Amino acid sequence: MSATNSLPLSLKASPRLRLPAGKHIGLALALLYLTLLILAAIAPHLLAHGNPYGIAPREAFTAPGWQHPLGTDQSGRDMWTRLIFGARNSLVIGIGSILLALSVALSLAIPGAFGGAVAEQCVKWIFEILFSFPAVVLALLLTAIFSSGTFPLIVAVGIGAAPGYGRMLFGQFLTIRHAGFIEAARSLGHSPAHILRRHLVPNAFRPLLIAGAMGVGQTIIWASSLSFLGLGAPPPAAEWGTMLAMGRDYIAEAWWITFFPGVAIVLTMLATTTLGRFLKNHFETSSS
Amino acid sequence: MNAFSDTSQSGLSVKNLSVTFSSGGVSHTAVHSLSFSLTPGEVVALVGESGSGKTVTARALLGLSGPHAQITADHLSLNGRSLLANTEQQWRKIRGAEIGFILQDALVALDPLRSIGTEITEALTAHKWGTKTTREDRVLQLLTQAGIPLAKERVHLRADQLSGGLRQRALIASALAMNPPFLIADEPTTALDPSVQVQILELLKQLRAAGHGILIISHDLGFVSRLADRVIVMHHGHMVEEGRTADLLSAPRHSYTRRLLDAEPGRRPPRPSTPARQTALPLLEAHNLSFSVKRQDGTRKHIVQDISLSLFPGRTLALIGESGSGKTSTARMIMGFQKPETGFIDFLGEPWSRSEKAGVPESARRGRRPRLAAIYQDPLSSFDPRWTVQTILDDALSVIHVPKPERMTRIRALLDQVRLPDTLLSKNPLLLSGGQRQRVAIARALAVEPSVILCDEPVSALDVSVQAQILDLLDDLQKRLHLSYLFISHDLNVVRNIADDLIVMQHGRIIESGTAQDVLTHPRHPFTQELVAAAHLIGDATSSLPS
Numbered sequence: 001m002s003a004t005n006s007l008p009l010s011l012k013a014s015p016r017l018r019l020p021a022g023k024h025i026g027l028a029l030a031l032l033y034l035t036l037l038i039l040a041a042i043a044p045h046l047l048a049h050g051n052p053y054g055i056a057p058r059e060a061f062t063a064p065g066w067q068h069p070l071g072t073d074q075s076g077r078d079m080w081t082r083l084i085f086g087a088r089n090s091l092v093i094g095i096g097s098i099l100l101a102l103s104v105a106l107s108l109a110i111p112g113a114f115g116g117a118v119a120e121q122c123v124k125w126i127f128e129i130l131f132s133f134p135a136v137v138l139a140l141l142l143t144a145i146f147s148s149g150t151f152p153l154i155v156a157v158g159i160g161a162a163p164g165y166g167r168m169l170f171g172q173f174l175t176i177r178h179a180g181f182i183e184a185a186r187s188l189g190h191s192p193a194h195i196l197r198r199h200l201v202p203n204a205f206r207p208l209l210i211a212g213a214m215g216v217g218q219t220i221i222w223a224s225s226l227s228f229l230g231l232g233a234p235p236p237a238a239e240w241g242t243m244l245a246m247g248r249d250y251i252a253e254a255w256w257i258t259f260f261p262g263v264a265i266v267l268t269m270l271a272t273t274t275l276g277r278f279l280k281n282h283f284e285t286s287s288s
Numbered sequence: 289m290n291a292f293s294d295t296s297q298s299g300l301s302v303k304n305l306s307v308t309f310s311s312g313g314v315s316h317t318a319v320h321s322l323s324f325s326l327t328p329g330e331v332v333a334l335v336g337e338s339g340s341g342k343t344v345t346a347r348a349l350l351g352l353s354g355p356h357a358q359i360t361a362d363h364l365s366l367n368g369r370s371l372l373a374n375t376e377q378q379w380r381k382i383r384g385a386e387i388g389f390i391l392q393d394a395l396v397a398l399d400p401l402r403s404i405g406t407e408i409t410e411a412l413t414a415h416k417w418g419t420k421t422t423r424e425d426r427v428l429q430l431l432t433q434a435g436i437p438l439a440k441e442r443v444h445l446r447a448d449q450l451s452g453g454l455r456q457r458a459l460i461a462s463a464l465a466m467n468p469p470f471l472i473a474d475e476p477t478t479a480l481d482p483s484v485q486v487q488i489l490e491l492l493k494q495l496r497a498a499g500h501g502i503l504i505i506s507h508d509l510g511f512v513s514r515l516a517d518r519v520i521v522m523h524h525g526h527m528v529e530e531g532r533t534a535d536l537l538s539a540p541r542h543s544y545t546r547r548l549l550d551a552e553p554g555r556r557p558p559r560p561s562t563p564a565r566q567t568a569l570p571l572l573e574a575h576n577l578s579f580s581v582k583r584q585d586g587t588r589k590h591i592v593q594d595i596s597l598s599l600f601p602g603r604t605l606a607l608i609g610e611s612g613s614g615k616t617s618t619a620r621m622i623m624g625f626q627k628p629e630t631g632f633i634d635f636l637g638e639p640w641s642r643s644e645k646a647g648v649p650e651s652a653r654r655g656r657r658p659r660l661a662a663i664y665q666d667p668l669s670s671f672d673p674r675w676t677v678q679t680i681l682d683d684a685l686s687v688i689h690v691p692k693p694e695r696m697t698r699i700r701a702l703l704d705q706v707r708l709p710d711t712l713l714s715k716n717p718l719l720l721s722g723g724q725r726q727r728v729a730i731a732r733a734l735a736v737e738p739s740v741i742l743c744d745e746p747v748s749a750l751d752v753s754v755q756a757q758i759l760d761l762l763d764d765l766q767k768r769l770h771l772s773y774l775f776i777s778h779d780l781n782v783v784r785n786i787a788d789d790l791i792v793m794q795h796g797r798i799i800e801s802g803t804a805q806d807v808l809t810h811p812r813h814p815f816t817q818e819l820v821a822a823a824h825l826i827g828d829a830t831s832s833l834p835s
Contacts, residue, residue: 180669187623188736189657189687198683199672 100158113173214276351379606787
């Protein structure tokens, strides 16, 4: 029905989360990949036996084969081992920066949407100011100030991504605030605290979840780009962006040094986006 | 190719038309073996409630059913030519030139960025009609024909700059551009105020007199019977009855037709007049409320001016007016969601809202809020989308501190009161029908044990037979629970079934008030007279039928 189609995704009925069988092969693959990725981040020893930092100059530039399924890099380190051990770094950066981005976004969007007319106007201005800096330039600026390393990278990406999420959530929260059921709850005689607890927070949580799931892949790409530019974890750290940057010099002779970290980044991005998209579609359509 | 000449072949002829939609392996037949014919100078009405298949039929006749529809018929022809195997290109030649289409909502149907003149010119150029100058003349002629005064000035206006009635006329003018012998009008007056509906009705009558064959689609049997020569009643995709309007209205054969007729608000008995008991104190009292908004140029637009009203225990006060008359703003002030600029509101003998800067704080109202419940036109938006019927009612009961163990019993009792089965408890309102949703909204309103329920257009979005059920339910609850209703509506026919007292609003002011019977039988203000006349015209269709 048309009236419900126009509702923002945060205002849809909550269906039970039902994992589709067979029909969503993409989703199944994404979930499988993400499970492996999380396993690699928590317990890399289960998936790879070597030492990601163990140098073996004699085995440098070995092409993918039985001994080294993904080949070795210029110092003879096994690429598979480095990729697996690098998962933790990349995931921590990706999740850390999305969490930071969402926290900053929330700390602007919540007072903006629920804090009265003055706060709403101020937050609108803040967003306009933040948006006048391109996000990547902002991130570059921050890494330049804080020097390179994992933590500064998280801060840079998190702050850079915050305005986009902030404005999105601000809009969603405004819609929730003006929804008919909020007024209906007021007219029943519910207190503001009750309305916040029973309506605003649960309804606001959903767009937040979707933004988070869709965003991790994006922040991993950003972080890798900054690492590639030399602003992330310094070599020889096992971090996908850094690995990508190191392979650049040998791309003509040893394509696998750049290729496999690139594949890992792309797959992570695809998997998280698939999951996020599934959540979004699920909340938008499954109610009918 | 004179379509107006009466040969045996002339007209639109449909025999055993079925329309089936299939997607993802599921198929649904929206129209089952429908047969009828339409000749020039004749008006045939296709009547039914939502989901009856009437719009699907109209779209099939215009080749607009879309790729998922499967259309079968023994016979679907226009002036002897079969339309069944038409290509899209052939349909384009027919649409506009031979069959014109008038849509329900002119604001949506007309391009918001273009003037109505451009819109109509386009209908002409699409069929390569005339030259630039002859087209300009033709557009003015069409606008005049559709009854738009000062057409020369208005031809440059966009749809949003016109009133609802003029907008609908502009849409009709564009459908008439190529002077098609046949017109299909899908709910042409549903979005309009009653007094404007009557004007459009007159215009359609003139078009019939000019020889156009019109297929009019409507949910409102009373309205179309003023115009139609023949009526076809549809229900769940089947034709349940067909006949000459007078026969069908005076002696309906099918039970569904009888139910539709009985549900017509105008047909239902008006509420017996009961004089107000002078001794009782009013529950709700509003004095001299005004409200305005600032225009862009800094001047103020008065939305509500000087409204006073008193609602007494056990009575229904109806607030009636067309769109833009200030009803909704008045309702918001009474609900305490909008502070009045002048005047004050008392509820249960204590201050409820004040125009003074200090006003009445929300905390002072909160304790009394459960005593003033509300139901709205769109109940769905007033429910948290994550909640089931049970959660909605449970939450309402928590307001009046019903202990948790007792709530389930109370919830079942509430559902029983609004005549809903227990099986709906675990359902999300999204899955319920419009009538069921409104019943859930009424149950929630009753849950907080109110003295007054504000009903803001509670039946406007419902089919007539469902309207009647909801109005009966409200009436019954009022008697049993001694409730007072403040009933806001644009529809005089709905109001006269339920109101004891009536206030008529126009342009933000009260122009007439009194007991419902007085106002309806002896309207004094010209606008009220017009409203009453329009309501009678539509409601008492049987009394003056086209011969």
